Amino acid sequence: MTATPQAAQPTTQTGIDPALWPDIAAVPHKPVRAKVAEVLFARAVGRLPLRVELPTGKVLGAGGPDAPVMVVARPHALWERLGTSGLVGFGEAYMAKDWDTPDLAGLLTVFAGSVATVIPPVLQRFRKIAVLAQPNSERNTSEQSRANIARHYDLSNAMFEQFLDETMTYSSALFEPAAAPGWDQLADAQRRKVDRLLDGVGVGAGTQLLEIGTGWGELSLRAAARGATVTSLTLSSEQKALAEQRIAQAGLSDRVTVELRDYRAQEGTYDAVVSVEMIEAVGYDYWPVYFGTLDRLLKPGGKVGLQAITMPHDRMLASRNTYTWIHKYIFPGGIIPSTESIEHNVAHDTTLTVADRFAMGPDYAETLRLWRERFDANGAAVAELGFDETFHRMWALYLAYSEAGFRADYLNVYQYVLAKG
Numbered sequence: 001m002t003a004t005p006q007a008a009q010p011t012t013q014t015g016i017d018p019a020l021w022p023d024i025a026a027v028p029h030k031p032v033r034a035k036v037a038e039v040l041f042a043r044a045v046g047r048l049p050l051r052v053e054l055p056t057g058k059v060l061g062a063g064g065p066d067a068p069v070m071v072v073a074r075p076h077a078l079w080e081r082l083g084t085s086g087l088v089g090f091g092e093a094y095m096a097k098d099w100d101t102p103d104l105a106g107l108l109t110v111f112a113g114s115v116a117t118v119i120p121p122v123l124q125r126f127r128k129i130a131v132l133a134q135p136n137s138e139r140n141t142s143e144q145s146r147a148n149i150a151r152h153y154d155l156s157n158a159m160f161e162q163f164l165d166e167t168m169t170y171s172s173a174l175f176e177p178a179a180a181p182g183w184d185q186l187a188d189a190q191r192r193k194v195d196r197l198l199d200g201v202g203v204g205a206g207t208q209l210l211e212i213g214t215g216w217g218e219l220s221l222r223a224a225a226r227g228a229t230v231t232s233l234t235l236s237s238e239q240k241a242l243a244e245q246r247i248a249q250a251g252l253s254d255r256v257t258v259e260l261r262d263y264r265a266q267e268g269t270y271d272a273v274v275s276v277e278m279i280e281a282v283g284y285d286y287w288p289v290y291f292g293t294l295d296r297l298l299k300p301g302g303k304v305g306l307q308a309i310t311m312p313h314d315r316m317l318a319s320r321n322t323y324t325w326i327h328k329y330i331f332p333g334g335i336i337p338s339t340e341s342i343e344h345n346v347a348h349d350t351t352l353t354v355a356d357r358f359a360m361g362p363d364y365a366e367t368l369r370l371w372r373e374r375f376d377a378n379g380a381a382v383a384e385l386g387f388d389e390t391f392h393r394m395w396a397l398y399l400a401y402s403e404a405g406f407r408a409d410y411l412n413v414y415q416y417v418l419a420k421g
Helices: 031-045 075-095 104-113 145-153 157-161 183-200 218-225 237-249 284-297 313-319 325-329 339-349 361-377 379-384 389-407
Strands: 051-053 069-072 208-212 229-234 256-260 270-276 298-310 352-359 412-420
Touching (some): 075 389, 104 389, 157 237, 183 361, 218 256, 313 339, 361 412
Parallel strands (some): 208 270
Antiparallel strands (some): 352 412
C-alpha cells in the first residue's frame, strides 16, 4: 500500500507557550509563498536606508554603517510568516525572535517613512487578494465593542501603571518646547493637554460635561475641579473601577459619574462633549453614527472637544478593510481616521462646524518614547504580573511601531473643537 503524501506540519518555536500564542509558536509551511516573500522583501529593503543582516553574513539594504540594523536570526521562519500573512507575519516574527534590532523605534521609523512605496506599484493592485480582511466578528457593533475594548484596556490596571505617569493618561501629552522631554515632564504635559481641550470647549463652574471614553479618569478629575458636573462613559470595567477610586480619593464623587455604557446608548444633552482618542476604536462603518451621536448629545451653542490620531487619507482608504498585526494583537476592530474623513463626517452627518484644529504629532512621538522606555525599564515588574516575554515583545513592538509612525510623519494627532450653532 502506497502512503499518501501529506503537507508538512508547521514547526514550533521553542520557549513560546503554544496555548497562549499559537500563531507565534507555530511556523507555517508554505514554501512557494515564502520564496516570493523573500524576493519581495529583499527588493523592498534594497532601497531603504537600513541594514538587514542575515546569518550567512549577507547584508541587505541601502544603509551605511550607522543605519538602523535588523538582525535576522531565523530567515526561513521570517519568509514563511511573511509569505503566509504579510505584515501580520512580520510582527509575529519579531514576537517569536525570528528577527531583532538594537533600535526598534529607529528601524520601524525607516519602514514607516516608506510605507506607501515599499511595495512596488505593480503589486499593489493585488492588495485585496494578498492581505487579510478584517473579520466580521470584530466589527464594533453595540454588542461586540465591549469585548474589543476589554481585550486591550482590561488587561490589567497594574500593567498600565508600569509605563504611564501618575495621571494615568493614555493619550498624547502636550509638552513645553524642549529638545527631548524627560519623564519628569510627562505628567504636567498630560495635564496641559487636558486643560487645553477643556478650555477649548469652555468647561467651568456649572458646565454639564459628557466624556466619551473615560480612560482612568484624569480628564473627569480636572473638569470636576473646575466646578463642572461630569458624566463619563467607558466600556472597560477595569478602567471604571480605577477611575472611580481616583475620583473618590479626590473627593469629587458628587460631581463625576462613570457609566459602563456604549456611547450610542447615551441619552440627554450636555453643554459640552469631549472624547480623547476614542474615535480610533469606533470603526470606519460607525463614524457617521459616532459623529451623529456627538451632535445629538450636545446642546445648541455647545462645543465638542475631540482628540484624534490621524493618518493620510489615501492610506486610510487603502487599508480600511485590512486586518493588521495591530488589529490581531492590540486594538481589534479599530481604524485611524484621516483629517479628511473627520471633517467629511462632521459636514455630512452633523450640524457641527470645525471651530479649531490643532496639530501635536511631535508631542505624541515623545510621549510614546517615554512610555516605551519606561515599559522596557519595568520589564521585570510586568513579568511579575504574569505577562510573559512574548507579551513584552508584543507591547514593545506596539509602542515602537506607534512612535515610528509619528516620527516619520505618517501619523499625526489633532485636537478639534466642533461648534454647534
